[in-house]
Amino acid sequence: MDTRRSDIIAEELEERIFNGTYPDGDRLDEVRLAKEFGVSRTPLREALQRLARSGLVTLVPRRGAFVSQPGPVELLEMFEVMAELEAVCGRLAAMRISDQALTELHEANQNCQAAVDRQDVDSYYAENERFHHIIYKQSGNSFLASEARALHRRLKPFRRQQLKLRGRMAQSMAEHKAIVDALEQGKPEDAVTALRNHVAIQGEKFHSLMSNLKRRTD
Amino acid sequence: MDTRRSDIIAEELEERIFNGTYPDGDRLDEVRLAKEFGVSRTPLREALQRLARSGLVTLVPRRGAFVSQPGPVELLEMFEVMAELEAVCGRLAAMRISDQALTELHEANQNCQAAVDRQDVDSYYAENERFHHIIYKQSGNSFLASEARALHRRLKPFRRQQLKLRGRMAQSMAEHKAIVDALEQGKPEDAVTALRNHVAIQGEKFHSLMSNLKRRTD
DNA sequence: GTCAATATTTTTGTATACAAGAATTGTGTT
DNA sequence: AACACAATTCTTGTATACAAAAATATTGAC
Numbered sequence: 001m002d003t004r005r006s007d008i009i010a011e012e013l014e015e016r017i018f019n020g021t022y023p024d025g026d027r028l029d030e031v032r033l034a035k036e037f038g039v040s041r042t043p044l045r046e047a048l049q050r051l052a053r054s055g056l057v058t059l060v061p062r063r064g065a066f067v068s069q070p071g072p073v074e075l076l077e078m079f080e081v082m083a084e085l086e087a088v089c090g091r092l093a094a095m096r097i098s099d100q101a102l103t104e105l106h107e108a109n110q111n112c113q114a115a116v117d118r119q120d121v122d123s124y125y126a127e128n129e130r131f132h133h134i135i136y137k138q139s140g141n142s143f144l145a146s147e148a149r150a151l152h153r154r155l156k157p158f159r160r161q162q163l164k165l166r167g168r169m170a171q172s173m174a175e176h177k178a179i180v181d182a183l184e185q186g187k188p189e190d191a192v193t194a195l196r197n198h199v200a201i202q203g204e205k206f207h208s209l210m211s212n213l214k215r216r217t218d
Numbered sequence: 219m220d221t222r223r224s225d226i227i228a229e230e231l232e233e234r235i236f237n238g239t240y241p242d243g244d245r246l247d248e249v250r251l252a253k254e255f256g257v258s259r260t261p262l263r264e265a266l267q268r269l270a271r272s273g274l275v276t277l278v279p280r281r282g283a284f285v286s287q288p289g290p291v292e293l294l295e296m297f298e299v300m301a302e303l304e305a306v307c308g309r310l311a312a313m314r315i316s317d318q319a320l321t322e323l324h325e326a327n328q329n330c331q332a333a334v335d336r337q338d339v340d341s342y343y344a345e346n347e348r349f350h351h352i353i354y355k356q357s358g359n360s361f362l363a364s365e366a367r368a369l370h371r372r373l374k375p376f377r378r379q380q381l382k383l384r385g386r387m388a389q390s391m392a393e394h395k396a397i398v399d400a401l402e403q404g405k406p407e408d409a410v411t412a413l414r415n416h417v418a419i420q421g422e423k424f425h426s427l428m429s430n431l432k433r434r435t436d
Numbered sequence: 437g438t439c440a441a442t443a444t445t446t447t448t449g450t451a452t453a454c455a456a457g458a459a460t461t462g463t464g465t466t
Numbered sequence: 467a468a469c470a471c472a473a474t475t476c477t478t479g480t481a482t483a484c485a486a487a488a489a490t491a492t493t494g495a496c
Contacts, residue, residue, distance in 0.1 A: 004279055004479070030448075040481045042260070045449090046267055053271035061222055062448060062487055077361035084306045084362075088299075143295035144302075222449070248478075258451045263479090280457055280478060 005039055010047035017056050017067055018157045024069035028057060075158060079203030082155060083196045085148045090191035093138040094183050101138045102184060105131065109176050116169045124169060125160065131176065162205045223257055228265035235274050235285055236375045242287035246275060293376060297421030300373055301414045303366045304350070308409035311356040312401050319356045320402060323349065327394050334387045342387060343378065349394065380423045
């Protein structure tokens with residue numbers, strides 16, 4: 001329960017940057033936004049500073065706040081790091097995971113499959129997130145888990161795009177199975193490769209998606 | 219060159235939290251600090267929000283800002299993540315490192331050795347930092363590099379403590395050599411293990427340091 | 437007509453003022 | 467004496483006011 005207006009505003013602005021309302025490089029005018037949200041500049045500035053910390057906007061002194069969407073190169077870099085973070089989580093989780101978490105993992109996976117059968121992208125997305133969050137937590141390293149969650153969240157809008165690619169959801173399910181198997185059998189290195197590939201492939205898919213998009217605009 | 223006062227204040231407060239001027243849980247009074255720095259509350263609040271993003275203080279709504287030093291458990295978790303980040307940097311760098319960077323690495327290492335011979339802790343620390351930063355950069359992934367730098371910086375005050383441990387600097391030098399060898403020969407997995415151990419051992423050293431400290435206060 | 441220098445406007449950074457919630461103190465009751 | 471409730475004080479959150487720097491427009495010279 002955030003009582004501060006700046007928190008609510010920060011979330012709203014974050015949402016708008018994610019869904020593309022504000023394009024890359026766009027300047028976020030303090031007074032205009034303050035009027036729009038019906039607040040003074042003070043809470044709005046605090047919200048902008050928060051976004052700057054997350055890397056969503058860059059604050060140029062005496063110039064203002066500018067939206068900074070990650071470019072293709074930066075995105076691939078972020079996916080690479082995400083792949084490694086997940087791999088580490090998997091390696092630790094393979095040694096530390098609880099029985100209860102394993103059943104929860106199976107449960108999330110079954111819900112994923114059901115969503116695939118129903119062609120329900122939203123539901124698939126939610127269960128997939130749950131799946132990964134369980135692994136983060138089961139790493140037994142809460143700092144690692146929170147870092148993983150943060151990057152996962154940051155990449156959310158870009159992962160979502162490629163879920164629409166033909167056959168991606170089915171392929172993803174197969175990868176999930178390999179991950180669960182590795183964790184169940186307590187094989188750290190298997191979990192590492194399974195998770196690393198699972199995420200890395202997303203980066204590659206995204207890459208092909210980007211080049212397709214580019215070719216279309218030629 | 220930061221023109222904004224809030225930046226300067228944030229740095230100063232960060233320094234004070236690092237060097238223990240403000241103990242854990244201490245409340246940072248806005249008006250008192252504002253008077254002390256000779257500014258109004260506005261830039262000071264912005265500085266506090268910045269520190270909150272870095273995790274150095276926690277902002278409780280309507281209650282204020284409280285220093286939150288990481289506890290022993292959290293620190294070990296952070297060292298574990300640092301070890302993995304460095305390992306990933308090393309793996310990528312082993313494949314991508316340039317000849318020039320390799321010579322720079324040798325150079326930094328020689329300067330390290332010279333500092334050890336002179337028993338010059340400060341100088342050792344600076345060159346050691348340079349050594350690691352080169353590896354981060356040579357990962358060829360600038361997002362990864364900046365994440366590694368951020369965590370490295372955050373752990374700085376805790377790493378520093380254990381440099382004073384007897385024989386640690388000499389041991390560290392041997393580990394550096396193993397790292398450089400792996401990078402030079404382009405062996406990713408060797409670089410991974412060398413770097414992971416190099417950092418992980420810092421976490422363990424810190425752990426023993428902590429328990430010694432605890433025993434003394436019993 | 438173009439370029440440069442200056443004046444004006446706009447916008448950010450900071451200070452101050454005000455409002456609302458939390459902590460504290462004091463008083464009254466049991 | 468102890469507890470509860472109310473009034474006061476203190477502190478945070480927000481709005482407004484002001485100052486300084488950057489952007490823009492205007493005027494003048496060539």
